[in-house]
Amino acid sequence: MPPEHTSPHYHSFALETANWLGFRYGETSPEWVHPAMHLVLLLAPALLAVCAATLLGRVLHLRLSHSTASLVKPTNDHIAGLDCNLIAHIVRTTRRQQFFLLLLSLSLLPVLYLSLELPKQIVNNVLSKSHTPLSLLGYDLTATQHLAVLSGVFLLAITLNGVGKYLLNVLKGRLAERCLRRLRLLIYRHWRKHTWGTRKSELPQVLGQEAEPIGGFSADLVALPVTQGGTLITILLFMFMQDPILGAAALTILPLQLFLLPFLQRIVNRLSRERIQEMRNLARGLTGQLNPSQDRPGEVLATAASLRQLEHIRRRIHRVKFFTKALNNFLTALTPFLFYSLGGYFVLEERITLGALIAVLAAHKDFSAPLKELFRFYQQLEDTKIRYKEVLRFLMEQEEEDKKTSANG
Structure with missing residues (x-):
């Protein structure tokens, strides 16, 4: 659509922004360029804001x-050596271990940027017909030597990146296992002090299924958001360095992901809480059936229910999770469409x-991976918080039940 047929206010703003970024378009430009520029330079930034x-x-x-609740109803700072807050x-x-993971994660980012820049340099400065000789240590290199x-x-950069990620994963695994062992010991010691309650049968589930994800999350608390978030920022910076408009196009779908995915995750969180409570109900019912004198036919029906x-x-959890994954994959696949259309037009112009376009496309392929990892980290954070709260609730209820039993006895 020609510029005079569009809304003067929005079109003039998009046109001025594009001019400021060094791109001029007008009546001679294809009609699809105008709505694409409005989407990339106006609508997407507004939704992101x-x-x-x-x-x-x-x-x-x-x-x-949280501050108001703390003033109204004070709570204990520690329960069996566990803080009331997971983080x-x-x-x-x-x-101390988190600090070393932070330093190692940050050291990988410059190597990542180098691995993104080198393919562009090879295509533009070596494989192009207008190759200019490179002077290295006083020697002029031919195209083959260059x-x-x-x-x-490039081989050195990807090797350093691979070795660094290997060391990071090894240190994360060591931290996770150490944190998990400490958590299980704290729960076990608390259980040993309060063994008169009726909830003793739930201890194996708490030590196993509910405590293990907490130990795994402890290793990801700092390293994963720094590594994946730093990777995301590094790739985005690289895209903006190639072309600011293509860098903005990479963020076009992000507002929809930030709005829809957390909404769906809250549904999964609610279902996860229901599943944990139902598992504990099942464990209590099965424990009662171990005693022949207390076994009743009705308990079989209750177990089946x-x-x-x-x-x-x-x-229901599977349906929501698979829908979230499919939606995220679809939204992620929409961004290369903008790269091929706008980027291809920029190459022709x-x-x-x-x-640079090939490098942006290759970088965006790596752009979606850290974004998915950050969303997975958010899901893991919410799920781990639920499990941690359930562990604390189990310890508190066991302590209260033990006090009642001791008072009645």
Whole structure:
């Protein structure tokens, strides 16, 4: 659509923004360029700002609610050596190891940027017809020698990146197992002090299924958001360095992901809480059937009903999780469409080089992976918080039940 047929206010703003970024388009440009520029330069940034403001408001609201609840109803700082807050407990017990993981994660980012830049340099400066000789240590290198040098540096970069990730994963595994062992010992010691309650049968499940994800999350608390978030920022910076408009196009679908995926995750969190409670009900029912004098025919029907309820909850969790995964994959696949259309048009207009477009496409392939990992980290954080709260509730209820039993006895 020609510029004079569009809304003057929005079109002029998009046109001025594009001019400021060094791209001029007008009546001679294809019609699809105009709505694409409005989407990339106007609609997507506005939605991203709304999502950021909403997220900030939610964080402030949660902090204010937590502060108010602490003033109204004081709680114990520690339960069996466990902080009432999951993050506070992990930081208090593993802050030294988390610091080393942070340093190692940050050291991988410059190597990542180098591995993104080198393929573009090979395509533009070596494989192009207008190759200019490279002077290295006083020697002029031919195109073949130039290619060998850049390829060798690229091989070194990916090797360092691989070795660094291997060391990071080894240290994360060591931290996770140490944190898990400490957590299980704290729960076990608390259980040994309060053995008169009727909830002793739930201990194996608490030590196994519910405690293990907490230990695994402790290793990801700092390393995963720094590594994946740093990777995301590094790739995004690389895209903006190639072309600011293509960098903005990479963020076009992000507002939809930030809005839809957390909403679906809250549904999964609610179902996860129901599943944990139903598993404990099943464990209590099965423990009662171990005693022949207390075994009743009605308990068989109750067990069957509990198993059906567990199946129903897990099927609902699977449906929501698979829908979230399919939706995220679809939204992620939409961004290359903008790269091929806008980026291809920029190459034809000689705004960017073919090597830069190839590098942006290759970088975006790696862009979706850390984004998925950050969403997975958010899901893991919410799920681990639920499990940690359930562990604390189990310990508190066992302690209260033990006090009642001792008072009645």
